[in-house]
Amino acid sequence: MAASLLGRLARTRAGVRTAMVVERAWPVVLPLILVASLFFSLSWFGLFQIMPGWMRWAVLCALGLGMLASLIGLRGLRFPVALEVDRRIEQINRLEHAPVATQTDRLAAGDGGPFAAALWREHQKRMAGRLSRVHGDLPRTSVPERDPWGLRAVAALLFVTAFAYSLGPYGGRIGDAFQPRPTAEATPARIDAWVTPPPYTGRAPIFLTAEANLEQQAFSVPQNSAIAVRVSGGSGEETLSIDDGREAVRDIEPEAGEGDGAMRRFSTLLASDGIVTLTGGGPALRQWQFTIIPDEAPQIRFSQEPKRAVNGALELNYEIEDDYGAVEAQAHFSLAEERPDARPLFDAPEVALRLPRSNAENGAAKSSADLTEHPWAGAATRLHLTVADAAGQTGRSEEETFVLPQRPFTNPLAKALIEQRRLLALDGNQQDRVGALMDALLLWPEETFEEPSHFLLISTVRSKLAQAGSDDALRQVVGDLWEIALIIEDGDLTAAERRLRQAQEALRQALEEGASDEEIAGLVDELRQAMQEFLREFAERAMQNQDFAQGENGQTMRESDLQRMLDQIEDLARSGARDQAQDLLSQLENMMNNLQAGRPQQGQGGQQSEMRQQMDQLGELMRRQQELMNETFRMDQQQRGQQGQQGEQGQQGEGQQQGRGQMPGQGQGQQGQGQGQPMTPEDLAEALRGLQGQQGALQGDLQSLLDGLEGLGIEPGEGFGEAGEAMGEAEGALGEGRGERAVGEQGRALEALRRGAQDMMNQMQQAMQGQQGEGQQGMRQGSNGRDPLGRPQSTTGPDFGDSVEVPDEIDTQRAREILEAIRRRLGDALSPELEKQYLERLLDMR
Template sequence: MAEQSQADHARAGLIARLGRTRTVVRGAMLVERLWPLALPLVVVASLFLSLAWFGVFRLLPDWGRLALLALFGICGLAAVWPLRLFRAPSAGEIDRRIERANQLEHAPVSAQSDRLAGAEDAFSAALWREHQKRMAERLGHLHGDLPQTSVPRRDPWGLRALAALLFVTALAYSTGPYGGRIADAFQPPAATPAAPARIDAWVTPPAYTGRAPIFLTADANRERQAFTVPQNSIMAVRVSGGSGEETLSFIDAGGGAHAIAPEGPAQAAGAALSFSQMLSGAGTVSLSDGGLEMARWQFSVVPDTPPRIRFAGEPGRAVNGALELAYEIEDDYGAVKAEGHLALATPAREARPLFEAPELPLSLPRRGSQDGAARTARDLTRHPWAGETVTLTLSATDAAGQTGESETKTFLLPQRPFTNPLARALIEQRRMLALDAGRQRRVQALMDALLLWPEETFDEPSHFLLISAVRSRLGTAGDDEALRGVVEDLWEIALIIEDGDLTAAERRLRQAQEALRQALENGASDEEIERLMDELRAAMQDYLREFAERALRNRDFAESQGGEPMRRSDLERMLDEIEDLAKSGARDQARDLLSQLETMMNNLQAMRPQPGQGGGQQSEMRQQMDRLGEIMRRQQELMNETFRLDQFRRGQPGQEGRQPGQQGEEGQGQGGMSPGELAEALRGLQQGQGGLRDDLQALMEALEGLGIRPGEGFGEAGEAMGEAEQSLGQGRGERAVGEQGRALEALRRGAQDMMNQMQQAMRGQQGPGQEGGRQDQAGRDPLGRPRATTGPDFGDTVDVPDEIDRQRAREILDAIRRRLGDALSPDLERRYLERLLDIQ
């Protein structure tokens, strides 16, 4: 039984190997019989595809395309006809192929599947099995053979390889921009336009960037494919004279593509087709027509970052009590708005305030400023929050709507100082009521206390009547609107008690200044600027007139001005400069000059005398400064006279037109001098130089008495004066002139040091009520010029454009307006010129 099972297993393995060999041989015979019959059809098909991919059908006229297509059809039918001769191999043919491939005799493969013919007995069956067994032993290593077609005999030159090579080349060519399509053989070719399509493409950056448009199809950019543009730029493509089927697509950096729809309804062939796309990110724009790419542009986008704003210093107090802010704003293309957000640092719980936080618009830096520095002064002393601890956060917004914020500062909001006790009491009650309407009864009780003894409290009967009237309004106020009216009345009454009628003129001046500033920032017309300038001039005249009247009534106030008086001609000149700059388009410089004018007027207001402010020591300091100026003047005259005498001694008169015998400034004759007279003149100069040195020594001692330490410049000047005196005694005029010049320069340095010490001394005399008052402007008049006690003005404190700059600005504006009025200017150029006129 074991032997029988083993024999059956071996036979099963033999049958499996034989089956696999038959399958391989069957495939080889199928290829061998089918390939020679199918090869003509394959060659015809490859030639058809090759011609289609090479674009032959697209180039042929319609009748040529149809003729070639019919020829390929006939060839295809002829190539299909031989396929009718195909016959699949039978099982016997497969077995004989195996036996022939393995060189087997006596048909051992067929014997495995054959059966005995006729009646079968036990002996014949055993004999047949023994025969199959012996034949099976010869089938241990069966194998098939490769197909053997008759193609090489039919094509001994290998021409069929040309068709394969042509097919591969055409396949590669079809992937390019000029490759054809299979569909070209079955559709008529597109009508060729009479002229090539015109492509105009450009990118328009956002107007707030100030960048000029980029013309992508200009001659200078035709070879470029990569461009860098600002974020949110608009790309526009216009195709004229095309097929009307052009498509524009945008491929982003991640590879995603989306089509850009044309503007307007569908256009016929030859009509203009327009596309537009906002470039918010990097990508590639491709223009195609029927699968054929016509143009491609790659864009890198510069992102528009949010603005950055920060404090450049701590919030300060101006001389008139206004809030002064110094800050810096940075943005890619400049911020368009900036403002401050105020809030109470410690708001009272359950309080019902009558007023919201004050608005605080900020001035923007000048366009093109390198550091982005800007300053803003806003008078918030009228607001009820003045004198309270507040928090301030600055914010800036750019043209794209992005906002940046600064850090938060906590400080005391500047308030107007009131010297009159009654005015201070009213302001305190006003603040109490404004911050909490629930304290109405308490404020009413405090006002009753003020009115209790009018003969002891009020100097003017009108003040008593005013406070009585507002007390009555407070008692009958039933809503917040009435209470806000009481708060406003308390402020007006306090101003009347403190300053009298000057407040009306001051308010009118501030309103005129603010209206002009808003007009400059908003780009008002020239007519509006002229009208506001007239209002500012009238308001300033009223303010200066009342200020002068106050100075005449108050002698101490007039003496406190000191130095060079303010001239109305200076103010008129500044007003004219502001108007000229505004009309010529230099609005930024006009705003700067207006800010300087406001500073001058604030300084003028700050010159009001304060209680306890003495002027004795300041008068002594001024006298010493005058003495120093006299010493410097005399030293200059001595140096000039020494130079003239030295030139005469050398035979080179130093001044044309002088007649013999003419007297100089020191009474020394120079024309027709004898050697003796020249020597006498030099001795006189020597004596004058020695006296000048003694005067300098006396000045230094007087300064020490005032607590001012003379600087090194005065010591060096004394030494130079001594050297000059000695040189004059020796008749060495040239060296004397050099020493006198050194002395004069040393005197200037000493005067500067003396001025600085005086300013510190004067600032130290100011009381607590004057913090932030005249410290920043010590030693300067309202025009910002140094006073007589602080030395000469070198003219570098006010930056006003030259006349040639303003004239050039007017010429540029006139040229732009003339070009804009030209009816033949293209629309794109007109829009660009209009944007130029809008830039302020």
């Protein structure tokens, strides 16, 4: 019993002792714990990572001072002794007479004897009975009185929250407070550098920092190329310099608004060899070495001496050389004999020269200008040519001295007026002399003038000359003299010729500028009308023979040849072959410049006329066979498109959409035989069979032609026999609705007709040589039997289509289909941008 009581009492004492220790230590230790928890919270929240160095150290010092202040309170901390513990137990349990202390107390030695000892034991026993329900107590600190607002809970809450936050990816560490603030790793700056050659060079930009060029340090670029360097995300201290090895290193300033540190951009022109260096406030970041390709000045020179065309136009043949192509060329005139006291009324004529095409051999070019109306015409002049490139450099040719071509006048009165006009135009001081010469013309009008109106006109201009008191008035007199001379010489031919020139120039400019097909068609019609009017008036002056005229060197051409050239120019322009159309138009201009009136050769017998008729019939037969082959080809293509549409039903694609309505490049006239609905496969097969009759008629006409040739003593060659056989095969294929085979046989027939025609022409020439004189034979040999288009002359055979490189209908149709397909792809919003750029370059090709 006593042992258990003592054990229980010992446990109670231990508990009370602990409570008392807590009561005394907690108020002293709590500030230290709060300071420590605040330190851990700041560390775990990562605040020390973002604090500047001075702030971090200030916070640490404040926390350290707080901790030291907390430690000072520990000096007054005393742990409870046994007596204090017993008294606490007795106070808790409200025990009187110290029963707890009685259990451990001892009698003093030598006090009371046995009776006192027994009495003490009895007393302890009685006190022990009061300790049967003794208990301890909880600590009672003074913290609530010191912190009535419970701010200590905030520290605990921060501690717990910071600990949880520290487990995340952005949490801090305890050691952050004792480490310097981590500096963010410097992101390497992005450097973009490229060189853009001048636009006129046609060269693509060079991306210097591209992966393919990172290892390359040396580049060759055209002169005046622009280098641009852009630095993004750098330190803002980047600089760009260029060292050409001759002067001091030149720094390139950043562009305005680009030097804020976020992005810096530099740009300059490369005019000479040098090294461009990009630095970032220290070592060089990038360095490039450039070798400049110099831009040579253009050169121009005469390839032939200036010459006069038959109609008086000035023809200039020259060659232009430039490394990137010239942009402008001019012809400059000056008087060969300039008198210091002269007072010219008109400036020198100005002629802009045509530039050579990009694929022209040796840069050859040709220009013509009608200067016959200019007052300087007929005067000795000096001429030199100049050329300029896109860089502003110029070149000059050698100087040529010649007489400026003038319009030939056959009427003596007109010639006299032109001489007086030139005399007055070159020197206004010759006004009195010119007046005296005109008075001489008016002295005997009955013998001088054939028309009274001519006398009246000259009298009027003589009066104006006498009253002219200024250079403007004299210039008006010069213009009147020209008009009067034209009226006396040519009547109304000049107006038609001027309209023809204007129509030719308008069409040429439209082809160079890439005008639309509608505009080209309108200009061709205008040129056709002007040419018909010109030829009609020209033929009236050539003994009313408007069927044909002769070019230079006796080359014969018909009006139908000129009309065919116009049709070919229009077809080439529509198919996209603008260069070929310009070449053909230049040929036409040259032919009109050298046009002369022609007369039928006298003395040709009736047999030659019959031979010519037979050749014309053969040419017409070949033309009809060509048109029939083109029509067969179009129908066969349309039939194939219908079959392809039926075999691809249910599929989505561009080809199916084209098949539903219209073939690529097919015109409205080919759609459903001119109707709104497309033809069915059965209709197309029936249409092919409908061409069978036309093919049979051609075969019959060929046989009639062969019979006529035999009547003239000409033995038809093997080509005509093969042509008849091929026509029969084509007729059978058309009857069966097989268009592809029919086209092949028709092509074979056409080729055979050409061979037969060549053989027939050789036999006719042999027959005609026996009837014509040596002079006519020499003329044909001199012109090689060709007209200005390079085709056989009408006197030696028709045009068989093998002498001029002009696309036929099938080639033109294919070219149109390609152009239509390109335009559809460009109009498709879903087409890739890179593909659109490529297709646009195809359409811009010249």
